Amino acid sequence: MTEEVAASFDYQIEKDDFKIAGSASSHIKKILKQLGLPNPLIRRASIIAYELEINLVIHTLGGSMRLEVHPDRVVILTEDIGPGIEDVDQAMTEGYSTANDTAREMGFGAGMGLPNIRRCSDEFSIRSTLGEGTWIRSEIHVG
Amino acid sequence: MKVSEMLAGAELNQVAGESGNGNGIKGAYIGDLLSLVMSRALEGNLWITIQAHENIVAVASLVEVSAIVVCEGIHVEPGTVAKANELDIPIFESKASAFELAKTMIGLGIQ
Numbered sequence: 001m002t003e004e005v006a007a008s009f010d011y012q013i014e015k016d017d018f019k020i021a022g023s024a025s026s027h028i029k030k031i032l033k034q035l036g037l038p039n040p041l042i043r044r045a046s047i048i049a050y051e052l053e054i055n056l057v058i059h060t061l062g063g064s065m066r067l068e069v070h071p072d073r074v075v076i077l078t079e080d081i082g083p084g085i086e087d088v089d090q091a092m093t094e095g096y097s098t099a100n101d102t103a104r105e106m107g108f109g110a111g112m113g114l115p116n117i118r119r120c121s122d123e124f125s126i127r128s129t130l131g132e133g134t135w136i137r138s139e140i141h142v143g
Numbered sequence: 144m145k146v147s148e149m150l151a152g153a154e155l156n157q158v159a160g161e162s163g164n165g166n167g168i169k170g171a172y173i174g175d176l177l178s179l180v181m182s183r184a185l186e187g188n189l190w191i192t193i194q195a196h197e198n199i200v201a202v203a204s205l206v207e208v209s210a211i212v213v214c215e216g217i218h219v220e221p222g223t224v225a226k227a228n229e230l231d232i233p234i235f236e237s238k239a240s241a242f243e244l245a246k247t248m249i250g251l252g253i254q
Contacts, residue, residue: 019222022201029205046205047181054177107194112178119182 007031011065013056013078018106021057025049028067028076035069041140044120045074048138051113052078058103060134073122074140085128092118092126144168144253146210146233149189152251153244155212155235158219159227166209166233171248173241177202184208189253191241195219200226200234210234214241 009031011024028049032042049065056063056078063080085091091098092114099109118124121138128134147164150157157164169187174180175194180202184190190208192199195217203211210233213219219234227234237244 019197021198022205026201026204043186050181050201050205051178106196106198107175107177107180107192110176110178112176112182116178116182 006071007035007067007069009067011053011067013053013063013065015057015060015062017057021054022050024065025053031067032069032074037069037074037142041074041142044140045076047120048076048117048140051117052076052136052138054108055113056080058099058108063133070142072142074142076138078134078136080133082131082133084130084132085134086130088126088128144251146189149210149248149251149253150235153237153247154239155237157233157235159224160210160231160233162228163210163231163233168209168253171245171253172208173245181206189248191244193217193241195223197222197226199223200230200232203227203232204230208232212237212244214239214244 029042029046032045052065060080061082063078066077068075090096094115095111097109097111103109117138122141123139126136146166149168167187168189171189172184173191175192184206186207188208189210191212191214193215195213199211200223212235214237216238219236
């Protein structure tokens with residue numbers, strides 16, 4: 001597997017910043033379109049990026065998101081500064097959510113985020129340490 | 144069917160995104176949970192929802208829905224209007240329920 005990175009882009013995502021939430025995902029989608037990647041891949045990447053971005057806004061103290069476009073794969077990574085997930089298996093369960101009432105009223109917090117990300121990924125990994133933060137890597141194969 | 148043609152047959156109040164009225168409508172999706180909309184709504188769908196905050200524009204743009212109808216008489220927030228105008232996403236307000244709107248849209252030929 002080549003380690004050549006065709007392009008990479010970094011985004012900082014702020015805690016509770018619902019107003020601009022989605023703008024990093026929109027930028028990612030725009031880049032993938034400009035690179036001429038197939039529409040089904042762009043749709044999966046858009047869902048992954050949006051769910052990751054919203055998770056950073058709702059559930060973390062803030063963090064970063066990175067898009068890497070390789071010749072054979074698209075990788076989206078996030079890393080946050082806490083608070084970490086107590087039970088990752090539970091967090092991966094469809095319908096389970098720790099989102100607050102405000103987020104739920106806005107239509108977030110359905111407990112679909114992480115399951116959606118995993119479903120749209122060809123490879124998915126998550127590491128979390130309570131009190132430290134969470135690291136997520138999602139990869140989609142090209143072609 | 145274009146958004147402008149749909150508008151002619153339904154009682155809707157356009158609040159944003161008139162430059163997107165040439166978008167073609169293919170089917171509709173009704174939903175308020177954004178994760179579900181992200182994963183289930185299809186490109187070209189008319190999206191009927193009660194959500195009116197700014198983030199619906201990001202979802203609409205990512206999914207590439209043709210237009211958003213905010214139902215049940217809920218008013219769209221100014222920030223949502225500004226963002227939708229920027230991204231050319233038509234947004235309409237309606238006093239009708241999602242069910243009533245679905246009936247209207249089916250009557251207009253949106254399947």
